[in-house]
Amino acid sequence: MTTLVVFVEHSGGNARRGSLEALGAAHAAGCDCIAVLAGADAAQAAQTLGGSGATKAVVLTGPAEHSADAVASAMAEVVGAQGADGFLAASTHHGQDLAARVAAHLDSVLFSDCTGLTSEGDSLSVQRSWLAGKAIAQLTSTAPAFCCTTRLNVFEVCEGEGSVEVSEHAISAEPKTRVVSIEAKGDSKLDVKEAPVVVSGGRGMKEAEHFSLIEDLAAAFGNAAVGASRAVVDTGWRPHSEQVGQTGKVVAPQLYVAVGISGAIQHLAGMRTSGTIVAINKDAEAPIFKVADYGIVGDALEIVPALAEAVRAVKAEG
Amino acid sequence: MNIIACVKRVPTTDAEVRFKADASGLETDSLPYMISFYDEIALEQAVLTKEALGGEVTALSLGPASGSKEIRECLAKGADKAVILTDDEWMSSDCRATAKRLAAAIGELDAQLVFMGRVATDRDNAAVGPMCATYLGWACVSGVIEMECGEDKGTAKVETENGIETVEFSLPAVITCNKGLNTPRYAGLKGIMAAKKKPLEEQAPAEADGQAVLSTVIAPPARPEGRIVGTGAEAIPALIDALRNEAQVL
Structure with missing residues (x-):
């Protein structure tokens, strides 16, 4: 059986959903998973991983917890020490960054932001997009270690029962970087990559102030993030962190x-x-309707508040 | 200070992609090309850093010799010289091979600071920067949106799912650049004229075997035919009904 070390991110003592999806992806592909966790509360989060697909967890300890280079070298050591065949992470900011470093330590190619992971005999095959989704590639690797990151919201989380054997591994490398501060964003604000629902606005919102309507519709869904088109990010109406697209x-x-x-x-x-x-646009010929399952033709400023109200009514019914 | 901006020639973001009939690759014959969006930001940051600290900017690219038009543009936008590691199969060079070949060239150029784009907009790996830094044994900060840099250290801000992190790094370092870090300049006529006299060197890249094996590459599956449920706010009940009962997402 293929054994993968899986980087598990956590907040407030619980694993983040993207990491649980990465464990789920590996488990579904028939891999045995060893979780690796770093940072404050890592030991507590490790204890919650029973049934997630991981049977073991390794908590990194030491003063260099916030240095990506030192953490990555410790994670590569864990792959070796556990006799694992590869490394997996969710394609979050840190997951992607660490996976690239770990892959280099293991002198192995990395497949980023994969949308498919399947076993083929003794090896694994991935599906991933090129050109932000204009092409879909199927790949395998001849690398000594199999390394990939998984796209958020694509893979199912394992809903099982079980226990996890937790051990520790000390970070020993001299750090070359140091996180000096983290300006946390509000807990309620989901990242556009993580959220199960995304409500995006474009130039059809006419003014930056009208994005309060988009924010209100996202709030009505409850589990939604606000997204934006490049046009409104480039005009400064919305931050780049919300931009969806290539x-x-x-x-x-x-x-x-x-x-x-x-x-x-x-x-x-x-x-x-x-x-x-779902697409809402005043121009019935707009290309967005070609990919939409459901469309409404009309003025966004009229439709969005009414839609928010209707969504709230449905949510209130339960 | 010797500063490098790594730039990649990629298909333009508005290019329509065509596929080989046997799914073995993309039809690249008539593809229009550009410098990857984030690499333009990397080049600008390299030039801004040179303007602040002094030194020389080298634009470094793994690509075809015929990519010199795009690389000349980097010279017109402020790079002092350019090095192309020539490889006609550059688009198929996997992230590890690219990182190793760039690391070898960076070592020879005796650089202290290397800027790259956060991700190249063709293969979407977001891996070459941190991989290259790891091969070099250098510091690396990925996805930088704001930074300050001195002779031997600097600080950079990155946006993560948790918020904004401020990271201190020591030099030498690889910095990968995100949108928002700066606004890339246009090449002026003076820059374009000056670029013609700047050195552009072609070199053979270091040997690095690929490990990624492409089985197939195809167009994304077509989405099922959708429908317009109606016009204006009167269409909302029909939409809600479809989301609840057909799509079951509400």
């Missing part, structure tokens, strides 16, 4: 609501693998 983030939520977005090829590439797509 020069922003590639997302795959269960539900994607595009409001006042015409659907440039770069935007479509970044959201076309979403579960269900």
